[in-house]
Amino acid sequence: MYRRFLEQAAGTAxxxxxxxxxxxxxxxxxxxxxxxxxxxRQAIGGLPVSAPEPIGLCGNEVGVGNPVSAERQEAIRxxxxxxxxxxxxxxxxxGVQIDAEWRSDLKWGRLAGHIAPLRxxxxxxxxxxxxxxxxxxxxxxARLVVGIDPTQLFIQxxxxxxxxxxxxxxxxxxxxxxxxxxxxxxxxxxxxSMGVFYHRRSPIDHLMELRGLLRSGGQLVxxxxxxxxxxxxxxxxxxxxxxxxxxxxxxxxxxLVAWLARVGFRDPRVVDITPTRATxxxxxxxxxxxxxxxxxxxxxxxxxxxxxxxxxxxxxxxESP
Numbered sequence: 001m002y003r004r005f006l007e008q009a010a011g012t013a014x015x016x017x018x019x020x021x022x023x024x025x026x027x028x029x030x031x032x033x034x035x036x037x038x039x040x041r042q043a044i045g046g047l048p049v050s051a052p053e054p055i056g057l058c059g060n061e062v063g064v065g066n067p068v069s070a071e072r073q074e075a076i077r078x079x080x081x082x083x084x085x086x087x088x089x090x091x092x093x094x095g096v097q098i099d100a101e102w103r104s105d106l107k108w109g110r111l112a113g114h115i116a117p118l119r120x121x122x123x124x125x126x127x128x129x130x131x132x133x134x135x136x137x138x139x140x141x142a143r144l145v146v147g148i149d150p151t152q153l154f155i156q157x158x159x160x161x162x163x164x165x166x167x168x169x170x171x172x173x174x175x176x177x178x179x180x181x182x183x184x185x186x187x188x189x190x191x192x193s194m195g196v197f198y199h200r201r202s203p204i205d206h207l208m209e210l211r212g213l214l215r216s217g218g219q220l221v222x223x224x225x226x227x228x229x230x231x232x233x234x235x236x237x238x239x240x241x242x243x244x245x246x247x248x249x250x251x252x253x254x255x256l257v258a259w260l261a262r263v264g265f266r267d268p269r270v271v272d273i274t275p276t277r278a279t280x281x282x283x284x285x286x287x288x289x290x291x292x293x294x295x296x297x298x299x300x301x302x303x304x305x306x307x308x309x310x311x312x313x314x315x316x317x318x319e320s321p
Contacts (some may be wrong), residue, residue, distance in 0.1 A: 001026070008144055008170045011213065012122055013187035020182060028150065033286045038154040043082035047163050048075050049090065050094065057139025058159075060090065060105040062132060064164045067095030082159050085287040088132040093164050103280045104132045105195070107223065111315050114271040116219045116315050118142045121189035124213060127196035130157035132290035136220050138171045147173040148181070184212040197224035198241075203249045207263045216321035220265060221247045225250045226314040231258055235308065242295035242304045242311060253314050265318035276311040 002022040009018035014307045034040075046067075055064045067073065076096045085268075089100025119141030125134050128147030131154075137145045149155065158173045178196075190214050193206070200206040210220055229252035241247035251259065253270045260268035281292040290313070299301040302310050 002172075003311060004167055005146075005172045005174075005308055006170075008233060012144055014122060014144065014146070014185075017182055017185055017187065017207070020218045021174060021176070023182050025176060027132070028180060029152075029175045030066075033311045034152040037152060037156075040083060040153065043079045044076075044160050044163060047160065048072055048080040050164050056092075057135050061092040061097070062090075062135045062139075062161070063092030065094045078312050080160060081286070083153065083160060085289055086130065086157065087154075087287060088121055088129045089286070090133070091161060093161070099286050100132075101281060101284060101291055106280050107313075108133065108136050110274060111221065112136075112140070114315065115221055116190065118190060119208060122146075122187065124148070124188045124191045126178050126191065126210070127199075128154075128173060128191045128192075130154045131161065131171065131197075132252045133192065133194065134158075134171050134173065135161070135165070138169060142170075142190075142252055144170040145172070147171075148176040149173060149176065150175050150180075151175050166213060167269065178206070178213075181209075181213065183209075188213050189215060190221060194221070194223035197222060197248050198250055201230045201248050204263060207265070211263055211265060211320055214321055218258075220316075220317070220318045220320065222256075222260075222284075222316045223313060224256070224316075226253050226256065226312055227309050228252065228312070230254050237306070237308060240305075240306055241308055242292075245289065253316070256314065257315055260316065260318045264321050265290075268316060268318035270314055270316050272315040274313055276313060 006018050015179055044169055050065060074097050076093055083268055086098050086100040086103045088102050089098045093195040120143045123137050123142045123145045125147040127133050128149045131147050134145045141312040155175055185198055191210055195212055197206060227250050231254040233252040235250040237247055257268045276292060278283050285292040295304055296310055297305055306311055
């Protein structure tokens with residue numbers, strides 16, 4: 001199952017840890033199999049086999065191949081729709097567009113010009129979802145991209161996309177959380193943590209975990225919710241934020257920068273602050289549940305349904321000492 005990962009980790013700084021990561025991945029995967037897993041696997045197994053095609057990893061959509069016959073497109077659409085809901089995208093597979101809830105290409109466009117070049121880098125994507133960004137990282141030239149996310153549906157979505165893009169690419173998703181990684185690995189050139197920070201009960205511990213994964217001089221790319229305010233200001237929702245229960249801390253940009261400096265990161269800096277709009281997060285055919293419009297006060301879109309400030313996201317960069 002992880003043979004290609006072990007082969008591609010060989011000769012990199014990750015090699016001493018690769019076997020351990022595989023063992024932990026197999027254990028985690030087998031501990032709590034999802035009840036829908038057989039249906040998802042059947043859907044992937046029924047996807048048409050593609051002839052080798054040029055793939056696209058650098059445009060707005062991650063995709064493969066030219067359009068195929070209407071019958072073949074419908075088979076692809078049916079199989080991929082069995083993996084609903086699709087949170088991150090867009091993907092285009094032989095003319096079938098997966099219009100995911102998030103226009104993740106917009107976020108990638110905001111960060112791509114700020115981060116250190118990824119060419120030949122060993123990259124980790126924490127909480128990677130279905131791997132959309134991992135494919136974009138490979139498209140930017142990364143030598144090896146490792147995504148971690150324990151959500152089994154996201155892993156199946158990644159496998160479905162890899163079915164078409166090909167298994168030879170050095171892009172892998174392991175069913176792990178950051179707490180499953182060996183502490184203090186210190187091997188990655190770039191570590192991404194996007195849309196994860198506010199879900200962690202201890203933000204300082206999360207920052208220290210991220211620092212421990214980076215080599216000296218490696219870059220952290222952190223993207224998270226923020227509030228307006230000065231140093232020391234933090235929103236701690238009493239219950240839900242935008243209908244999410246698992247939101248613990250939303251700092252101001254200045255507070256986040258101070259926290260990064262406090263745990264030892266060098267030169268933490270905010271490079272982008274962008275309010276989340278319905279053009280970027282919305283319900284679609286591929287994600288038919290509630291989305292941003294349902295999370296905001298209908299009489300005041302500047303507030304969440306609970307009365308908190310509406311979502312604003314910041315991109316922060318820093319280097320490991």
